Amino acid sequence: MSRQQDAHKHDLDREDPLGHKQTAFDLPKGVIYLDGNSLGVLPAHVPARMQCVVTQEWGQSLIRGWNDHNWIDLPQKVGNRIARLIGAEPGAVVACDSTTINVFKVLSAALSLRPERTVIVSDNGNFPTDLYVADGLTKLLGKGHFLRLVDPQNVTKAISEDVAVVMLTEVDYKTGRRHDMKAITEKAHAAGALMIWDLAHSAGAFPVDLAGAKADFAVGCGYKYLNGGPGAPAFLYVAPRHQEHVTAPMTGWMGHEAPFAFDLDYRPAAGIDRMRVGTPPVLSLSALDAALDVFDDVDMEELRKKSVSLSELFIREVESRNVGLELASPRDPDERGSQVSFRFKEGYALMQALISCGVIGDFRAPDIVRFGFTPLFISHGDVLRAVDTLEKILVTRMWDREEFKKRQKVT
Amino acid sequence: MSRQQDAHKHDLDREDPLGHKQTAFDLPKGVIYLDGNSLGVLPAHVPARMQCVVTQEWGQSLIRGWNDHNWIDLPQKVGNRIARLIGAEPGAVVACDSTTINVFKVLSAALSLRPERTVIVSDNGNFPTDLYVADGLTKLLGKGHFLRLVDPQNVTKAISEDVAVVMLTEVDYKTGRRHDMKAITEKAHAAGALMIWDLAHSAGAFPVDLAGAKADFAVGCGYKYLNGGPGAPAFLYVAPRHQEHVTAPMTGWMGHEAPFAFDLDYRPAAGIDRMRVGTPPVLSLSALDAALDVFDDVDMEELRKKSVSLSELFIREVESRNVGLELASPRDPDERGSQVSFRFKEGYALMQALISCGVIGDFRAPDIVRFGFTPLFISHGDVLRAVDTLEKILVTRMWDREEFKKRQKVT
Numbered sequence: 001m002s003r004q005q006d007a008h009k010h011d012l013d014r015e016d017p018l019g020h021k022q023t024a025f026d027l028p029k030g031v032i033y034l035d036g037n038s039l040g041v042l043p044a045h046v047p048a049r050m051q052c053v054v055t056q057e058w059g060q061s062l063i064r065g066w067n068d069h070n071w072i073d074l075p076q077k078v079g080n081r082i083a084r085l086i087g088a089e090p091g092a093v094v095a096c097d098s099t100t101i102n103v104f105k106v107l108s109a110a111l112s113l114r115p116e117r118t119v120i121v122s123d124n125g126n127f128p129t130d131l132y133v134a135d136g137l138t139k140l141l142g143k144g145h146f147l148r149l150v151d152p153q154n155v156t157k158a159i160s161e162d163v164a165v166v167m168l169t170e171v172d173y174k175t176g177r178r179h180d181m182k183a184i185t186e187k188a189h190a191a192g193a194l195m196i197w198d199l200a201h202s203a204g205a206f207p208v209d210l211a212g213a214k215a216d217f218a219v220g221c222g223y224k225y226l227n228g229g230p231g232a233p234a235f236l237y238v239a240p241r242h243q244e245h246v247t248a249p250m251t252g253w254m255g256h257e258a259p260f261a262f263d264l265d266y267r268p269a270a271g272i273d274r275m276r277v278g279t280p281p282v283l284s285l286s287a288l289d290a291a292l293d294v295f296d297d298v299d300m301e302e303l304r305k306k307s308v309s310l311s312e313l314f315i316r317e318v319e320s321r322n323v324g325l326e327l328a329s330p331r332d333p334d335e336r337g338s339q340v341s342f343r344f345k346e347g348y349a350l351m352q353a354l355i356s357c358g359v360i361g362d363f364r365a366p367d368i369v370r371f372g373f374t375p376l377f378i379s380h381g382d383v384l385r386a387v388d389t390l391e392k393i394l395v396t397r398m399w400d401r402e403e404f405k406k407r408q409k410v411t
Numbered sequence: 412m413s414r415q416q417d418a419h420k421h422d423l424d425r426e427d428p429l430g431h432k433q434t435a436f437d438l439p440k441g442v443i444y445l446d447g448n449s450l451g452v453l454p455a456h457v458p459a460r461m462q463c464v465v466t467q468e469w470g471q472s473l474i475r476g477w478n479d480h481n482w483i484d485l486p487q488k489v490g491n492r493i494a495r496l497i498g499a500e501p502g503a504v505v506a507c508d509s510t511t512i513n514v515f516k517v518l519s520a521a522l523s524l525r526p527e528r529t530v531i532v533s534d535n536g537n538f539p540t541d542l543y544v545a546d547g548l549t550k551l552l553g554k555g556h557f558l559r560l561v562d563p564q565n566v567t568k569a570i571s572e573d574v575a576v577v578m579l580t581e582v583d584y585k586t587g588r589r590h591d592m593k594a595i596t597e598k599a600h601a602a603g604a605l606m607i608w609d610l611a612h613s614a615g616a617f618p619v620d621l622a623g624a625k626a627d628f629a630v631g632c633g634y635k636y637l638n639g640g641p642g643a644p645a646f647l648y649v650a651p652r653h654q655e656h657v658t659a660p661m662t663g664w665m666g667h668e669a670p671f672a673f674d675l676d677y678r679p680a681a682g683i684d685r686m687r688v689g690t691p692p693v694l695s696l697s698a699l700d701a702a703l704d705v706f707d708d709v710d711m712e713e714l715r716k717k718s719v720s721l722s723e724l725f726i727r728e729v730e731s732r733n734v735g736l737e738l739a740s741p742r743d744p745d746e747r748g749s750q751v752s753f754r755f756k757e758g759y760a761l762m763q764a765l766i767s768c769g770v771i772g773d774f775r776a777p778d779i780v781r782f783g784f785t786p787l788f789i790s791h792g793d794v795l796r797a798v799d800t801l802e803k804i805l806v807t808r809m810w811d812r813e814e815f816k817k818r819q820k821v822t
Contacts, residue, residue: 028471035474042470047462054461054698058640059453060439063446063771071641098689100663101512108551124675129664129689132677136662140519141551149675223690229469230482230693251547252511253540262776264535264560266543278509278540279634282641284695287465360474365673 012313012380018306021376024294025227032382032389034361037201037339037372040227040291049290053283065282074285075254075276079235081292082226085300086199086218087209088237094272095285099200099221099234103133103167105275106217106236108249110165110194111137111145113242117164117193118145123152125172130198134167152177156187163193170208171201171337174364176329178337182213189214200224203235205338205374206307207300210237217242225338225374226295228288236275243271252277294376306375307338310383314340314371317387323394328368339372349399350390352408357393359386423724423791429717432787435705436638443793443800445772448612448750448783451638451702460701464694476693485696486644486665486687492703493637493646496711497610497629498620500651505683506696510611510632510645514544514578516686517628517647519660521576521605522548522556524653528575528604529556534563536583541609545578563588567598574604581619582612582748585775587740589748593624600625611635614646616749616785617718618711621648628653636749636785637706639699647686654682663688705787717786718749721794725751725782728798734805739779750783760810761801763819768804770797 013019026044027033033041057069066072079093086093096102107120120134131147138145150158152172159166166188171178181197188195194216202208204225210218216239222232238246248268253259254276257267268274312333318325325342344350344367351363361371371386398404424430437455438444444452468480477483490504497504507513518531531545542558549556561569563583570577577599582589592608599606605627613619615636621629627650633643649657659679664670665687668678679685723744729736736753755761755778762774772782782797809815 026466026470028473031473033473039469039474039476041473042465047465047470050461050465050694051458054453054458054640055437058450059437059458062439062442062444062452063450063773064766065450065641097508097512098663098692100665100689101508101661104661104663104688127664128667128673128675131675132662132664132667135677136660139658140660141553143553229465230476231690231696232694233692234689247550249547249551250512250515251543252509252515253538253543254511256539256543262539264539264542266546277515278511278645279642281509281644281692281695283461283643283698284692285642287694355475362474 012309016306016379017302018298018375019379021294022379025377027377030358032359032386034359034371034373034378034386036374036377037205037224038362039223039230040225040374041377043227043291043294045293046287046290050283050287053286071280071282074282074289075280076272078285078289078292079272081289082203082235085208085295086203086220086237087207087211089211089240091271092240093235093237094275095222095233095235095288096276096280097234099198099219100129100133102219102234102236103130103198104137105249106196106219106238107134107137107165107167109238109246110196110217112247113194113245114164117162118143119148119163120145121148121150121155121158121163121166122168123150123155125152125174125177126169127173127198127200130167130169152179155179155184159187159191159193161191163188163191165194165196167196169198169200171205173201174328174368174370175341176336176339178335181208181215185213185215201337201339204295206304215239222288226288227291229284229291231284232288233281233285238272238275246274248274250277254278254280298376303375307373308333310373310375310378310380311336311338311340313380314373314383314387317384318342318390321387321391323391325369338374339370341368341370343367344369346399350393353393353399353404354390356404356407357389359389423720427717427790428713429709429786430790432705433790436788438788441769443770443797445770445782445784445789445797447785447788448616448635449773450634450641451636451785452788454638454702454705456704457698457701461694461698464697482691482693485693485700486691487683489696489700489703490646490683492700493614496619496706497614497631497648498618498622499648500622502682503651504646504648505686506633506644506646506699507687507691508645510609510630511540511544513630513645513647514541514609515548516660517607517630517649518545518548518576518578520649520657520686521607521628523658524605524656525575528573529554530559530574531556532559532561532566532569532574532577534561534566534579536563536585536588537580538584538609538611541578541580563590566590566595570598570602570604572602574599574602576605576607578607580609580611582616584612585739585779585781586752587747587750589746592619592626596624596626612748612750615706617715626650633699637699638702640695640702642695643699644692644696649683649686657685659685661688665689665691709787714786718784719744721784721786721789721791722747722749722751724791725784725794725798728795729753729801732798732802734802736780749785750781752779752781754778755780757810761804764804764810764815765801767815767818768800770800
């Protein structure tokens with residue numbers, strides 16, 4: 001690292017109001033982890049909390065844990081903690097099931113509010129599982145619904161008067177390109193359509209303002225920027241104005257007005273609870289609940305500022321080294337989430353080499369190398385060290401070398 | 412305890428080939444836990460395994476855990492371990508989502524295989540959430556399906572030629588009454604209907620033979636007799652002959668032929684995988700996976716033998732003490748699962764008193780006190796001690812006494 005870079009790093013990290021947060025995480029030694037957008041890092045206090053949940057809450061309280069430890073309220077409790085991070089009203093978010101299942105639930109609920117319309121608008125930058133759900137649901141319903149799939153820049157043009165629902169992921173998982181939530185939601189409403197936002201790459205990454213944007217529904221992921229652990233429960237949002245009108249497609253006992261009355265007939269619970277289905281997954285919800293502690297004293301505007309600073313530094317440094325990577329993310333940080341992607345023909349081999357050198361990002365076919373900037377545990381120094389490693393690998397074409405190939409075979 | 416009872420206890424426990432299993436569980440001191448049918452007990456080795464999954468697999472491997480620790484295969488791996496306990500073919504069971512969500516998936520899949528028929532037969536002893544799902548799904552589909560709900564003893568009479576699906580819970584959650592899986596499945600098939608079994612109170616409780624009974628679909632629970640922890644992932648079964656023909660109602664990326672190709676179009680995976688939806692919940696699946704270790708050397712016929720012995724002893728002892736409880740379960744053990752229920756007008760107060768004395772069962776409105784016999788950690792001695800406590804409480808009507816009321820208010 002040059003003296004100038006070193007000085008630069010120190011300046012930026014010294015001024016960083018979130019710098020102390022790195023110690024809240026248990027990062028593997030020698031790793032620069034730029035993949036918190038795919039799976040978040042373990043908060044240092046989570047193992048002790050999990051041990052307590054397993055040995056004390058489950059082991060000692062057993063069935064009494066539902067009352068003694070309020071297991072039954074975990075979906076709402078965790079939902080309310082996420083609500084603050086995404087600008088949702090209290091009582092409008094519930095943590096449950098997987099993101100995909102929650103897409104199914106809110107898409108079905110939204111369509112039932114627009115029975116006279118048949119079009120679902122989405123874009124080809126959406127995460128595929130969201131599109132699969134739309135495809136499967138339209139076939140299941142058999143009522144002539146269809147998906148109008150367009151390029152991301154053509155979404156607003158596609159919102160005509162026959163559109164029931166616009167369903168978008170705010171941040172493109174491949175490129176980090178970010179939609180204008182407020183403008184698109186306004187456009188959807190102006191056409192009489194409802195708006196669903198998938199916040200998989202937004203929640204915990206930057207401030208989201210669902211209520212301010214007047215979003216109708218949202219879903220999101222617990223295991224990315226929220227650090228809830230692999231396969232953590234997801235969440236869903238229903239705007240308070242819709243809660244008493246929506247019909248859940250999967251009517252389970254946890255969405256019943258009185259789950260423990262064991263009535264034979266279903267009556268939907270009031271509020272967001274009717275979107276719950278089965279028994280809450282206490283162990284994994286507890287891990288997510290604990291993981292959210294690290295956000296308690298975090299100002300999301302501060303977080304965003306650092307995210308932009310990290311990603312701008314990364315782009316500047318990568319491009320200044322002239323190593324043949326082509327920026328795939330928007331250059332304007334206002335149009336990006338908290339990740340930066342580059343195109344590189346041998347991207348898969350490059351990413352394997354980076355990972356073997358302790359810089360973990362990921363690869364998305366055919367040629368995208370993707371780097372997530374999670375400001376709670378990444379420093380500007382990390383960014384510079386990652387770029388140094390990247391440069392070294394690209395200059396030496398390490399993946400062509402015999403000893404690298406041998407090592408790859410072993411691991 | 413009388414000398415005769417004491418001798419009896421010793422005889423039965425001394426001959427018990429499963430007696431050594433009690434040490435495989437971490438039971439709270441001073442508790443006789445007769446509620447493993449509601450939430451299973453913590454296997455003693457699970458905390459260490461969870462700590463390893465959290466700190467090593469998640470904390471150190473991070474995103475590499477999907478490959479390094481085969482997280483992605485956990486649903487099938489755990490499914491195959493459950494398969495042995497329920498007489499399912501290898502590759503026919505997958506562990507995922509909640510029981511309720513799995514009911515939705517298999518019911519929808521079954522109905523799509525009988526498009527010309529509209530009737531779903533179930534009974535009013537089914538667990539309410541299964542009925543809620545049927546109600547919600549028929550409304551969602553809007554194709555004239557309806558639920559024909561009958562008394563348990565009238566199920567076979569209700570299976571006419573217009574029935575698409577018969578959907579039953581094998582063991583009644585309130586009374587422990589057990590359906591004849593083979594006979595009813597045969598009757599359903601003879602009428603051209605498909606058969607779904609909910610094994611919530613069967614899996615891990617006694618030998619089930621799904622393949623032998625030619626069941627079409629099944630679902631079940633991970634947190635009851637399988638001891639997977641509160642809200643553990645559930646499972647579902649699709650008979651191999653149907654796997655390539657079923658349509659999943661929720662088409663998610665984990666049910667795609669090539670989840671990591673990120674194609675925009677959905678193509679169902681081969682086999683049981685198409686019934687998967689979202690990202691597997693690694694933490695809770697790992698707990699369930701570990702919990703299943705205790706079954707590895709268990710002969711399910713042996714388990715059943717002990718279950719009958721425990722429940723027969725319990726009924727005999729309760730009735731011999733003349734304390735006013737009326738048997739709500741079938742008297743013939745062949746017609747029962749692994750629980751015994753009694754009716755008692757002040758059942759709620761009785762169960763509160765029992766729990767406060769360390770005998771944990773549960774109460775189901777309006778008047779059922781329910782006791783589960785999980786042969787891996789309950790001994791005949793436990794049964795006798797539980798009955799002694801029950802007798803003492805009933806003779807003294809403890810719940811009428813001031814000091815009990817005071818204590819109840821505090822807790």
